[in-house]
Amino acid sequence: MTVADALLLALGAVAVGSGFLVVTSAHLVRAGLYLVVSLGALAGLYLVLGAELVAWVQVLVYVGAVVVLLLFAVMLTRAPIGASQDLDRPAGPALLIGGGVGLGLAALLADAFRWTIYPQAETGTAQRMGEQIFGAWVLPFEVLSILLLAALVGAIVLSRPDLGARREEPESVEG
Amino acid sequence: MHAVIPYVTAAILFGLGVYGVLRRRNAILVLMAVELMLNAINLIFVTADATVRSALVGVQIESWAYPNSQPHAGSVFALFVIVLAAAEVGVGLAIILQYYRMRQAVHVDEVALHHEADEQVVR
Numbered sequence: 159m160t161v162a163d164a165l166l167l168a169l170g171a172v173a174v175g176s177g178f179l180v181v182t183s184a185h186l187v188r189a190g191l192y193l194v195v196s197l198g199a200l201a202g203l204y205l206v207l208g209a210e211l212v213a214w215v216q217v218l219v220y221v222g223a224v225v226v227l228l229l230f231a232v233m234l235t236r237a238p239i240g241a242s243q244d245l246d247r248p249a250g251p252a253l254l255i256g257g258g259v260g261l262g263l264a265a266l267l268a269d270a271f272r273w274t275i276y277p278q279a280e281t282g283t284a285q286r287m288g289e290q291i292f293g294a295w296v297l298p299f300e301v302l303s304i305l306l307l308a309a310l311v312g313a314i315v316l317s318r319p320d321l322g323a324r325r326e327e328p329e330s331v332e333g
Numbered sequence: 334m335h336a337v338i339p340y341v342t343a344a345i346l347f348g349l350g351v352y353g354v355l356r357r358r359n360a361i362l363v364l365m366a367v368e369l370m371l372n373a374i375n376l377i378f379v380t381a382d383a384t385v386r387s388a389l390v391g392v393q394i395e396s397w398a399y400p401n402s403q404p405h406a407g408s409v410f411a412l413f414v415i416v417l418a419a420a421e422v423g424v425g426l427a428i429i430l431q432y433y434r435m436r437q438a439v440h441v442d443e444v445a446l447h448h449e450a451d452e453q454v455v456r
Contacts, residue, residue, distance in 0.1 A: 166342075174345050177345075177349045181357070181369070196346075196372075197372060200375070203339055204379050207384075209383065209408045211412070220368070224419060228422070234430055235429070237361075247356055247358055249356060255355055256348050256349065259347065260349065263348065264341045267337065268337055273337060274337070276334055276336045279384065282408045290406070290409050294403045295409050312424050313426075316424065
């Protein structure tokens with residue numbers, strides 16, 4: 159049990175605990191804020207595992223952008239401030255399938271990797287990662303930029319105010 | 334470093350994400366659960382990159398595995414997944430907001446389809 163193991167255990171517990179609160183909290187805004195804690199703990203896990211660039215990109219893109227987008231959506235859909243009672247469906251099937259998937263995968267991975275000690279890999283700094291991205295993986299990288307452009311255009315087209323507007327009540331168009 | 338700790342963490346996070354997607358009615362909360370699942374996959378990528386490769390020192394990598402034989406392939410894939418998740422959230426939230434504007438609801442299990450049938454829709 160080294161320092162890295164203790165850090166992995168602690169950050170993993172934080173990530174799983176706040177992840178549990180994300181999927182069970184009755185407050186929409188609190189679920190978003192617990193998501194921040196969970197994603198931040200995952201960034202810490204990446205740091206301990208030596209993936210430096212991924213950790214900072216996680217903080218920038220996920221904690222900085224994606225969660226803010228989600229909270230914007232919570233506000234734009236006029237979510238109530240307090241606890242909402244109608245957020246959940248019956249728990250039975252979800253508990254069965256989710257618990258089965260989670261515990262099954264956990265058992266599979268625990269059986270596959272046992273309590274083996276692996277040496278620490280070299281740190282994934284920005285220089286090493288950049289050499290890989292723009293060397294071996296440059297074609298997927300360019301395809302990804304086209305995909306981002308397509309997603310941007312798609313989001314703009316989907317947000318057009320005249321889409322699905324009704325003739326009888328034009329005042330319902332504002333958004 | 335015991336690789337099993339982050340692996341089991343990722344498995345439990347993925348299970349929580351599946352549970353959230355199936356349990357939640359609110360579309361935004363479903364998206365949050367999807368984010369949890371994507372992050373669990375990222376954690377598995379990064380862990381495999383950090384541990385399995387360092388255990389394979391001296392193993393001859395086949396030539397057909399070319400880009401995968403490079404170091405940090407898992408981290409590069411984690412970056413790609415983060416970008417994909419950002420695009421997915423952008424388009425998903427555009428769909429949710431448009432749906433909210435048309436139906437005044439964000440529930441994914443009771444989508445009212447009959448409005449469209451009996452009212453004229455202007456394109």
